[in-house]
Amino acid sequence: MADLLQRLNDLTPVIAIGSLALFMTLERWLPFFEHGSDRSRQRWHNLGMIAIAFLVNATLAGILVSPVVWADTNRFGLMYRLHVPLPVAMMTGVFLIDLCNYAQHVTMHSVPALWRIHRVHHADTALDASSGIRLHPFELVLLTVVLGGMMSLLGVPMGSLIVYNTIALPWFLLNHSNMKYPAWFERWGSLVMSTPNWHRVHHSSHQPETDSHYGCVLSIWDRLFGTAGKADVPRLRFGLDRFRGHDEQTLWRMLKMPFLPVVLLGVVAAASAQTPSIKDVAWLQGCWELREGDRLVEERWMPPRAGSMLGVGRTTRGNKLVEHEYIVLAERDGRLAYEAHPSGQAATTFMSHPVTGREVVFEDPTHDFPQRVGYKSTGPGQMLAWVEGTSNGKTRRIEFPYRLVNCVAP
Numbered sequence: 001m002a003d004l005l006q007r008l009n010d011l012t013p014v015i016a017i018g019s020l021a022l023f024m025t026l027e028r029w030l031p032f033f034e035h036g037s038d039r040s041r042q043r044w045h046n047l048g049m050i051a052i053a054f055l056v057n058a059t060l061a062g063i064l065v066s067p068v069v070w071a072d073t074n075r076f077g078l079m080y081r082l083h084v085p086l087p088v089a090m091m092t093g094v095f096l097i098d099l100c101n102y103a104q105h106v107t108m109h110s111v112p113a114l115w116r117i118h119r120v121h122h123a124d125t126a127l128d129a130s131s132g133i134r135l136h137p138f139e140l141v142l143l144t145v146v147l148g149g150m151m152s153l154l155g156v157p158m159g160s161l162i163v164y165n166t167i168a169l170p171w172f173l174l175n176h177s178n179m180k181y182p183a184w185f186e187r188w189g190s191l192v193m194s195t196p197n198w199h200r201v202h203h204s205s206h207q208p209e210t211d212s213h214y215g216c217v218l219s220i221w222d223r224l225f226g227t228a229g230k231a232d233v234p235r236l237r238f239g240l241d242r243f244r245g246h247d248e249q250t251l252w253r254m255l256k257m258p259f260l261p262v263v264l265l266g267v268v269a270a271a272s273a274q275t276p277s278i279k280d281v282a283w284l285q286g287c288w289e290l291r292e293g294d295r296l297v298e299e300r301w302m303p304p305r306a307g308s309m310l311g312v313g314r315t316t317r318g319n320k321l322v323e324h325e326y327i328v329l330a331e332r333d334g335r336l337a338y339e340a341h342p343s344g345q346a347a348t349t350f351m352s353h354p355v356t357g358r359e360v361v362f363e364d365p366t367h368d369f370p371q372r373v374g375y376k377s378t379g380p381g382q383m384l385a386w387v388e389g390t391s392n393g394k395t396r397r398i399e400f401p402y403r404l405v406n407c408v409a410p
């Protein structure tokens with residue numbers, strides 16, 4: 001057993017390079033998406049990033065391995081203390097490593113400073129095997145240090161990591177590869193594994209989809225922790241809108257990407273503050289609902305097009321229609337105008353404050369109530385909407401914690 005593990009460990013670089021070559025060849029024969037002619041140039045930049053990742057990994061291996069080897073030798077860590085038999089500890093360890101990677105992945109999306117690093121992986125505007133391990137070196141350092149700490153504390157044997165790497169490295173290349181896989185593989189495989197179509201949702205540029213399907217090898221964590229959703233995969237648009245410009249994805253730009261906000265955020269924020277685009281609030285699109293007993297509040301937003309988004313809202317109680325609303329959201333006079341047509345009331349236009357991140361507030365100080373309408377994306381498939389203002393001398397705020405739902409009723 002120890003010999004086999006040692007051999008697998010020695011073969012890790014061969015497995016990684018072999019899988020990369022295999023999937024880069026196969027995806028040319030059975031492509032899922034048609035890529036443009038400039039994709040082959042991008043592949044070289046991605047391969048440059050992967051080469052740096054290999055170098056960093058080789059350098060860091062000692063940092064990861066030494067605490068784990070120390071814990072192994074001294075029988076330190078939870079599973080050793082609980083006297084878990086080695087084969088059980090090995091198997092449990094493989095799952096714990098994937099769970100740790102899942103948790104780290106969610107954290108990378110939630111903490112702005114970490115997202116700056118992780119977005120190097122997400123900025124790729126097309127997906128293929130070369131995107132699979134296109135990670136910024138800082139991300140590898142973080143992943144390695146946290147994983148090493150977790151393994152030592154929980155007493156995960158070194159063998160678990162060797163088995164995990166042997167499965168995970170080819171799997172990352174498989175589930176990023178631009179290949180059409182059989183429907184049965186996607187359907188049944190995604191019940192447990194992060195299959196290509198499952199993972200493609202995670203690379204969508206639509207933020208609620210980006211912040212879902214975090215599973216690295218297994219999809220069960222997304223199912224267990226409620227971060228799974230549905231999407232029309234062939235219509236997905238990959239990448240991040242901020243990094244679509246010419247030469248945004250060169251090797252040098254990718255290495256610099258985590259630092260760009262420091263230099264550019266002020267410029268970008270100032271520009272968007274002056275002239276917000278309807279695309280800044282594209283994250284509103286989709287079908288949202290809030291259920292409270294027999295009261296159902298629904299809001300649906302069409303995608304941005306021609307400088308506008310159209311929304312409809314409806315509140316029902318049981319079988320009774322309580323109120324409904326029609327909203328035109330459009331670019332106007334260098335701002336976004338929120339023209340609300342609520343049932344039984346006159347139309348009102350609220351003008352946007354500067355759009356900050358994934359939050360927008362519209363205001364009409366002359367309106368009776370509300371004077372402000374706000375929307376904020378609060379997590380995967382979650383959005384908080386609110387109306388607020390002063391009514392009869394009192395400040396009121398009504399919140400609508402929406403969740404994203406399938407637009408087609410079951």
Ligand SMILES: [Zn+2]
Nearest residue numbers: 105118122202
């Ligand atoms: Zn991610």
